[in-house]
Amino acid sequence: MRGPQDLGGLPAGLVDPELHEHIPTHWEKRIDAMMTLLFDPKRRLARVDESRRMQEALGEDYHKYPYYERWLLAISWLMLEKGVYTQTELDEKKKEVRKRIEEERSGS
Amino acid sequence: MNENTHDHTHATHTHDGKPIQNDDRPPIEAETLETAVRELLIDKGVISAEEIHREIEMKDGKGPELGAKIVARAWVDEEFKTRLLTDGDSAVLDFGIDMRPTELCVVENTDEVHNMVVCTLCSCYPRAILGIPPAWYKRRDYRARAVREPRSILSEFGTVIPEHKQVRVHDSNADLRYLVLPQRPAGTENLNEEELAELVSRDSMIGVSDIPS
Numbered sequence: 001m002r003g004p005q006d007l008g009g010l011p012a013g014l015v016d017p018e019l020h021e022h023i024p025t026h027w028e029k030r031i032d033a034m035m036t037l038l039f040d041p042k043r044r045l046a047r048v049d050e051s052r053r054m055q056e057a058l059g060e061d062y063h064k065y066p067y068y069e070r071w072l073l074a075i076s077w078l079m080l081e082k083g084v085y086t087q088t089e090l091d092e093k094k095k096e097v098r099k100r101i102e103e104e105r106s107g108s
Numbered sequence: 109m110n111e112n113t114h115d116h117t118h119a120t121h122t123h124d125g126k127p128i129q130n131d132d133r134p135p136i137e138a139e140t141l142e143t144a145v146r147e148l149l150i151d152k153g154v155i156s157a158e159e160i161h162r163e164i165e166m167k168d169g170k171g172p173e174l175g176a177k178i179v180a181r182a183w184v185d186e187e188f189k190t191r192l193l194t195d196g197d198s199a200v201l202d203f204g205i206d207m208r209p210t211e212l213c214v215v216e217n218t219d220e221v222h223n224m225v226v227c228t229l230c231s232c233y234p235r236a237i238l239g240i241p242p243a244w245y246k247r248r249d250y251r252a253r254a255v256r257e258p259r260s261i262l263s264e265f266g267t268v269i270p271e272h273k274q275v276r277v278h279d280s281n282a283d284l285r286y287l288v289l290p291q292r293p294a295g296t297e298n299l300n301e302e303e304l305a306e307l308v309s310r311d312s313m314i315g316v317s318d319i320p321s
Contacts, residue, residue: 008228008279012252015264017316020244023130026164031142032240033163037155045154048282052230067231067246069138076145085148093144101139 004062005055028068035071038078046078054078171239172310175287178203178237179313180305183292192289205236207285212237215278216289217315222269223276224262224315225286226254232280234287238310245314255279265316288315295321 054074182189192199196212233241311317
């Protein structure tokens, strides 16, 4: 059976080389950098195929997420799986960060 | 997110060589998760903020210019070209590029064959040579159609390959990365290596365009 990532040969839309060009945002670059660092020989915390396994496990949701959000989900789940942090730690951190970003975005 | 925003430029660097900053922010859920994961990794001593900063700087400095230099060298140096086509990994070491843990396969465009590269399963790309892949390379449209209707895709890039020429599509994977060696345009006999490198575009090394004569 085809996984959600297995797109080769399926019908799809036109490619617009101008419209589909994009300068990576700083946020995307941070995710890209994190992934590279976690893969590097110093850490070896993950490999490309592990990251893909996580992304492909999204099933049909795979297509709902933009590219770097999929990478981010893969990193966050892999680090949980490898015991780098716990779900509770991640949930608490997210709560604290969310509050900070909301304040920042509302300009206070 | 910004994958779909209009951005009518191929430039990633300003004229003085600094990367163009794109500070657009993602939806708050995505920014929250990224920040939380990053801060946890820093708190746990897995990575440091300094390492992230340096990694971003290093990636900003890596772009298709490096690939263009390799192509120009192959055009002027037959021995290098042979090595590049037979053992890509060892040839690009001359430029300080370490492809490990992946393998590099360079495919040559000729009068009979036009090559183009895709990654149908994700977005594998010779990042060490060309930098971060363009957004269209990672999109469903390109990934899905490149293997079935390459000539249609090429025409969307304004590239028309004559019927008598064979089009070969190379599907990259996690372990194997492809780079196209475009044909040296006619009328460039008097250009030196450096001048030749300036003619080589990123898209010609992915194989979605030719270099105009």
